[in-house]
Amino acid sequence: MKDLQADVVVVGFGAAGACTAMEAREAGAEVLVIDRFGGGGATAMSGGVVYAGGGTTVQRAAGVEDTVDAMVDYLRQETGGAISEETLRRFCAGSADQIAWLAERGVPFEPSLCPYKTSYPTNRHYLYYSGSELANRDIAPPAPRGHRTRGRGTSGKLFYARLAAAARSRGVRVLAQTRAVRLVTDESGRVTGVEASTLAGAPAWARLTHRVLHRFSVKPGLYVPALGRSLHRPVAWIERRFGRPVSISATRGVVLAAGGFVFNRPMLREHAPLYRGGLPLGTPGDDGSGIRLGVEAGAATDRLDRLTIWRFITPPAALQHGVLVDSAGHRICDESRYGAAIGDAIMRSDKRKAWLLVDREILAEARGQLRSQTLWFQRVQASWLLRKDRVAGPTLAAVAQRAGVDADALAVTVKDHNAAAAAGAPDPAGKAPDLVRPLEHPPYSLIDCSIRPRMAQPAPMLTLGGLVVDENTGQVRRADGSPVPGLYAAGRTAVGVCSNSYVSGLSLADCVFSGRRAGRQMGGPDADRG
Known part of the structure; x- marks a missing residue:
């Protein structure tokens, strides 16, 4: 396959990657997204819940009163210093706009308020108390902030589908079945592209088998990890056998939005050895590869020991x-x-x-x-x-x-x-x-209610830490605080709003928030060009 070029290259096509790509594209950049599989990642497996408040249109339609100050006061306890006070307030102050931005791109919400406490509402309700707001009413006036995408069952698949369609309709190019292998840097250390392995030129049967086997390995992997790993071995074999190298240059830089590392058992043993008995929530793409790419380019990491288990x-x-x-x-x-x-x-x-x-x-x-x-x-x-x-x-x-x-x-x-x-x-x-x-x-x-491996009562878990980024731009930072030129990160590849603790919808909300932040920076007039 011939070499490719774009202004901005995004690694990973989940919520963070799609939002990054859209913002950069809408600002005028040529954007290419690569994804090891077909896109979606943990986003498509999620409940499609976005944590938002401060008086969203959905809350107001449901007759719910909420303020930015109340949202800040509550989330301050949950974020635990993972982000600065200024970033937390910016996240909360922009929360209502974030719901409007998603709705404009086709994500449906509904103001049907759930009247009881639940981990996830039925198909009759789409706004609910998705965190511990009621248990923290002495800290801040509680308000339901779990905005579930309106769709039957777990609606993360619909949430992702609408974002992916919106990105493509805006001219974002997507190269699926392509795995980032390493970042390319110039003499100054600036990230200028990605070396990848792609199935784009592989036989049709190999691409189809890769796509189908991956899809069928994901759900069993949530309940029976050993079965999921077994089903995924042929997928990895196809990648090794038919993957061909491709160089992708990025004139403005690269954004890493490749998820966390909950499917990387050595990393889990190294950073979070106590978290045994949980079942990984994500896909085999959540293997820490985005974090690894950043570290190899000189990036610092933080809060890799923070996992959430439910x-x-x-x-x-x-x-x-x-x-x-x-x-x-x-x-x-x-x-x-x-x-x-x-x-x-x-x-x-x-x-x-x-x-x-x-x-x-x-x-x-x-x-x-x-x-x-x-x-x-x-x-x-x-x-x-x-x-x-x-x-x-x-x-x-x-x-x-x-x-x-x-x-x-x-x-x-x-x-x-x-x-x-x-x-x-x-x-x-x-x-x-x-x-x-x-x-x-x-x-x-x-x-x-003990936590131990069992199909009937799974305890899903996901990783929360990642690469250290500048909270104003999303640019990746070294251990000494200096920036890695041309490199940005978003979603669970980066430290963000939910890197201390998790409530339903906070990770997707952070994916949108951090993805849009990186996309605006890469696509706008202040884009880092080294």
């Missing part, structure tokens, strides 16, 4: 009235928090084991909510929790013995919880008063 208690919403304890019988956290916060708390708990204690009334209410509050995959998981992963007993001591939980400590935990509930006093774990109920109606149940 253990959702809801739906059904009634289960947040229970008490989550570890094997020692001690309370783990506020049960109304977002699944990533619960997962993080379980990872730090005794033996990474956790059980949710409920009584007869809460269990009956949860069963009654099962059909109305869940999509099919949530129904399967919740049904398994309530039937197969539950032990019961007529007393606290009996149920503790069956689960292997310290009975004496559990009794003290429940006593403190019930006393606070009866007196209207603050909950020991900080749960909102309207969610606190005394547990006093036997029989009692302990539901196993």
Whole structure:
């Protein structure tokens, strides 16, 4: 294949790559995007939720009041210093515009507010509390900020499809089935292009097989990683056998938007060895290759030890009235928090084991909510929790013995919880008063919420750290703070808004925010030209 050239070369065609490409193209740059597979990455596998607030058109249509200050105050706790205060405020102040920008490019949203706490709403609702806002109401007035793309099921596929179509319609060139191998630099160290391996000239059967096998390996890989790796081996073989080198020059520079490294087991063992038992959320393209390319060009990294691992208690919403304890019988956290916060708390708990204690009334209410509050995959998981992963007993001591939980400590935990509930006093774990109920109606149940590999109750995880970038431009930085000329990064390849902790929609929102930032810089009059 002959060598290629563009003003801007983007590595990766997920949300971050598509938004980068569109902004650069709309500013007048010639843009070429390369993707190892067909595009989409973890974005297409996601729920299609964008975290946004401060008074978006969707919030206003739903009658929701929200302010930029409230959004900043809440997210300050979640971001934990991963970005500066100035960048956080800029992200929040531009949030409403971001939803409008996506809508103009065909991403559909809807102001149907979910009336109960859930990890992901059904097809009746598309605006919901997607984080721990209700659990942090003492910090900031809570508001629902999870803007789910309007589409049946998990709507990340539709979200990505609309972005990809918008990018192509604006003249962005896309070279699929092309893997970046290394960055090209000139004598000064400026990044001037990419050396890649492409299947563009491979036999038609090889390209088709590569595309089909990759597609079929992704979903099984989420639930059974070993099966996903097995299905993907022929894909890698086709790349080795039929891939041909191609040089792509970038007159303005390169943007790395190739995802994280959750599918790179050596990197996980090196940087986050405690995160075992989670199932990687992404595709084999999330192998850290974008981060590797940046490091080889001199870039610094940060927060590679930060992963998010999810253990959702809801739906059904009634289960947040229970008490989550570890094997020692001690309370783990506020049960109304977002699944990533619960997962993080379980990872730090005794033996990474956790059980949710409920009584007869809460269990009956949860069963009654099962059909109305869940999509099919949530129904399967919740049904398994309530039937197969539950032990019961007529007393606290009996149920503790069956689960292997310290009975004496559990009794003290429940006593403190019930006393606070009866007196209207603050909950020991900080749960909102309207969610606190005394547990006093036997029989009692302990539901196993531990994090361990299992198909019925997967604990998805993804990486949050990446290359250090200038927060005003997205340009990659060296360890001494100096820029790497001609190199930018966005999405989960870079440190960003969600690099400390995760709530639903924050990664996609950061992909759009950081992608647009890099695209504007590369496409505008101030583009780095060395």
